[in-house]
Amino acid sequence: MSGAEKIDVTVTEIVAVNELVTRFKFERTDGGLLPTFSGGAHTVVEMKDGAITRMNPYSLMSDPMDQSAYTISVRRDDEGRGGSLFMHNNVSVGDKMVISYPVNLFSLDLRAKKQLFIAGGIGITPFLSQIKQMERLGGAWELHYACRNAALGSYVDELLSAHPYEAHVYYDDEKQAIALEELLNGQPVGTHVYVCGPKGMINWVRATTEKLGWPREAVHYEEFLAPQPGKPFEVKLAVSNKVIQVGEDESLLEAMERSGVDAPYLCRGGACGQCETRVIDYSGNFIHRDHWLEDDEHASGEKIMPCVSRFEGKTLVLDR
Amino acid sequence: MTIQFNEETFRDDYTFKNSDWAIQRFPFPFHEDSYMYSVNMEQHRGGPEGSIYEKRFDVDEHYVAEMRDRAMVLADDPLRCQSLPHMTLAGWDLLELIMVSKSEDYPDLFELHRDGDQWRWVNKPLGIDDTFTFLDETTLPYGPMEYITRQAQGDFCVLDQRDDNLWMDAGTVTTQADWSLDFDIGMNFFEWHAPVPLAHEKGIFVRALKFLLNIQQGSPARRLNWTMTVNPLLDTSPENYHKWGIQKTTITPDNIGQKQHLRVELQTFFRLPRSNALVFPIRCYLCNFDDMMTMPKWGRRLHRVIRDLPEELATYKGFIDNRPMMLDYLAKFDDGLPTSPGIWPDKDSEPPLQA
Numbered sequence: 001m002s003g004a005e006k007i008d009v010t011v012t013e014i015v016a017v018n019e020l021v022t023r024f025k026f027e028r029t030d031g032g033l034l035p036t037f038s039g040g041a042h043t044v045v046e047m048k049d050g051a052i053t054r055m056n057p058y059s060l061m062s063d064p065m066d067q068s069a070y071t072i073s074v075r076r077d078d079e080g081r082g083g084s085l086f087m088h089n090n091v092s093v094g095d096k097m098v099i100s101y102p103v104n105l106f107s108l109d110l111r112a113k114k115q116l117f118i119a120g121g122i123g124i125t126p127f128l129s130q131i132k133q134m135e136r137l138g139g140a141w142e143l144h145y146a147c148r149n150a151a152l153g154s155y156v157d158e159l160l161s162a163h164p165y166e167a168h169v170y171y172d173d174e175k176q177a178i179a180l181e182e183l184l185n186g187q188p189v190g191t192h193v194y195v196c197g198p199k200g201m202i203n204w205v206r207a208t209t210e211k212l213g214w215p216r217e218a219v220h221y222e223e224f225l226a227p228q229p230g231k232p233f234e235v236k237l238a239v240s241n242k243v244i245q246v247g248e249d250e251s252l253l254e255a256m257e258r259s260g261v262d263a264p265y266l267c268r269g270g271a272c273g274q275c276e277t278r279v280i281d282y283s284g285n286f287i288h289r290d291h292w293l294e295d296d297e298h299a300s301g302e303k304i305m306p307c308v309s310r311f312e313g314k315t316l317v318l319d320r
Numbered sequence: 321m322t323i324q325f326n327e328e329t330f331r332d333d334y335t336f337k338n339s340d341w342a343i344q345r346f347p348f349p350f351h352e353d354s355y356m357y358s359v360n361m362e363q364h365r366g367g368p369e370g371s372i373y374e375k376r377f378d379v380d381e382h383y384v385a386e387m388r389d390r391a392m393v394l395a396d397d398p399l400r401c402q403s404l405p406h407m408t409l410a411g412w413d414l415l416e417l418i419m420v421s422k423s424e425d426y427p428d429l430f431e432l433h434r435d436g437d438q439w440r441w442v443n444k445p446l447g448i449d450d451t452f453t454f455l456d457e458t459t460l461p462y463g464p465m466e467y468i469t470r471q472a473q474g475d476f477c478v479l480d481q482r483d484d485n486l487w488m489d490a491g492t493v494t495t496q497a498d499w500s501l502d503f504d505i506g507m508n509f510f511e512w513h514a515p516v517p518l519a520h521e522k523g524i525f526v527r528a529l530k531f532l533l534n535i536q537q538g539s540p541a542r543r544l545n546w547t548m549t550v551n552p553l554l555d556t557s558p559e560n561y562h563k564w565g566i567q568k569t570t571i572t573p574d575n576i577g578q579k580q581h582l583r584v585e586l587q588t589f590f591r592l593p594r595s596n597a598l599v600f601p602i603r604c605y606l607c608n609f610d611d612m613m614t615m616p617k618w619g620r621r622l623h624r625v626i627r628d629l630p631e632e633l634a635t636y637k638g639f640i641d642n643r644p645m646m647l648d649y650l651a652k653f654d655d656g657l658p659t660s661p662g663i664w665p666d667k668d669s670e671p672p673l674q675a
């Protein structure tokens with residue numbers, strides 16, 4: 001079986017945080033305790049959407065030491081393929097769902113003298129559990145959190161009242177922006193930077209830290225990609241000896257699973273590398289969207305990450 | 321089942337011995353008649369009843385004596401147990417993993433009572449009954465990793481995971497096959513594996529690391545490794561090579577069956593939840609040649625493996641000089657009959673040794 005271990009849970013609370021973001025609380029259906037986890041971990045939530053099983057990763061935002069429940073926050077994506085819409089529209093309190101054991105691709109470097117968190121929008125969620133971990137264990141941290149406006153600033157009030165000295169909030173609509181260079185230059189030696197948010201923000205922080213000579217190991221980022229819809233395409237799976245159709249609203253990975261092929265995966269968001277698949281033959285263009293492969297690997301036409309990447313063209317043959 | 325703990329030593333007079341039960345469950349490491357390094361990892365989710373695979377942390381008749389031996393090694397050389405400052409949380413993770421596993425798997429020997437952060441731990445074989453506050457180091461006599469690994473058989477490496485690599489940043493290592501924690505502390509996966517022959521060229525370590533980085537909570541893994549040890553010594557460390565290296569020359573055709581031991585390591589891998597570190601317990605099992613030869617399949621197979629092992633491996637594992645004498649002994653237990661696949665002794669189906 002692919003992916004992390006599963007847990008049967010029941011939805012015990014749904015809270016609208018604002019116009020776009022809704023929070024879900026999960027407790028174990030058998031009444032037992034959930035595993036503890038490390039700040040920054042995510043869980044993969046399975047959604048039975050008609051004939052399709054969608055599995056989306058969401059950062060755990062609850063206290064890592066709290067084994068009674070997990071919480072996640074889901075931002076509605078009206079253009080996406082429907083994972084977040086399903087959570088918003090089809091999930092009710094009392095529903096039974098299946099989630100994965102926690103997996104952490106964005107863990108804290110515990111050697112750091114100080115943790116500097118930079119969040120954009122819904123990218124705040126992994127930091128919520130990391131902050132709880134820091135508070136529990138002690139250690140210096142600081143948060144700089146950019147959101148569109150006060151109405152859409154998820155958890156801003158909670159953060160500012162609980163951590164008036166550590167948390168700093170910036171509203172785009174009020175033309176407030178993080179003074180990144182100054183911020184970075186003012187940090188003590190041994191600080192690690194963590195960024196989670198839109199792609200532009202991640203690139204900005206990575207480029208700025210590089211320019212300022214920060215060690216690569218001291219800069220951490222996480223961006224989960226939701227698979228995007230696209231034109232349907234056909235794939236030949238050489239090992240399983242199957243020809244499958246990838247529909248407009250499903251990912252290549254989901255199409256393989258629907259056809260009964262046990263393909264490896266972990267994050268389903270282009271970040272972990274587990275689903276990497278060798279291309280045997282192709283004629284057409286890849287639409288690579290992952291963060292895993294290097295640029296030259298994308299260009300080589302030899303590999304694809306089926307959880308987020310697609311294909312347009314005549315022939316695609318995979319070693320799966 | 322209650323375990324009868326042996327009164328025995330792993331030094332000086334070497335009174336270590338295996339009961340019939342221990343011989344039958346000895347993890348013979350060869351699943352075929354030849355051996356080469358490979359990425360031989362599988363899930364660690366139990367195994368046949370009574371086998372060393374059944375429990376998360378196997379406890380056997382040597383438990384009490386092994387813990388006594390560890391205490392002696394640590395008293396002589398405190399650097400056998402080290403934990404860099406950022407690894408304390410991983411130490412608590414390990415303490416929890418072992419306490420929970422042992423109390424669930426051996427309820428007659430170990431008890432864990434938890435009331436929030438107030439924990440009471442009862443270890444009956446070692447006569448321990450301690451109450452402490454979880455995550456508060458001042459309430460334990462040692463750091464959390466040292467405290468619990470003084471009560472668990474086998475060595476423990478605790479690896480920090482960062483920059484797509486594993487770092488040996490903590491451990492308790494007193495029963496090792498000729499490597500040193502004090503030397504390796506702070507190294508990464510490729511650095512500490514540098515002395516191993518042939519495996520780098522075969523790409524084994526690149527693939528093994530990729531596998532390890534992806535081990536997740538709730539999905540532990542395991543593999544077997546092996547070497548040879550003269551006399552039932554647990555502490556074959558570089559630090560003490562001057563004491564045990566010389567013993568390799570004491571082997572004679574008359575005493576080899578008793579003195580020469582196959583040393584097998586059950587290596588397991590667990591993701592630790594709060595720290596996201598990885599723990600690598602290395603559990604050592606010893607069995608002398610005479611005892612192993614009571615299983616006809618193992619006799620036939622061990623002869624063939626040792627005979628055909630590449631010279632680089634026999635040298636690295638430190639028995640190249642004694643190999644001819646081993647083969648003289650082992651040849652007597654190989655009648656040329658085929659062996660069944662797999663590591664299990666298959667005592668009921670394998671034919672006895674043909675004269």
Ligand code: HEM
Pocket residue numbers: 357358359360477479486488497498499500504512513514515516519524525528529532545546547600636637
């Ligand atoms: C994180 C877990 C691991 C740790 C801490 C570890 C540590 C070590 C150490 C300290 C040595 C001795 C090197 C020396 O001579 O100084 C060793 C040897 C070796 N390791 Fe690992 N190792 C780990 C995982 C693995 C895995 C997954 C493989 C899989 C193939 C592997 C394969 C080997 C081999 C083949 C040797 C040579 C052993 C012999 O021939 O006796 N190791 N390891």
Ligand code: FES
Pocket residue numbers: 264265266267268269270271272273274275276290292305306307308
């Ligand atoms: S499943 Fe993680 S990159 Fe595809």
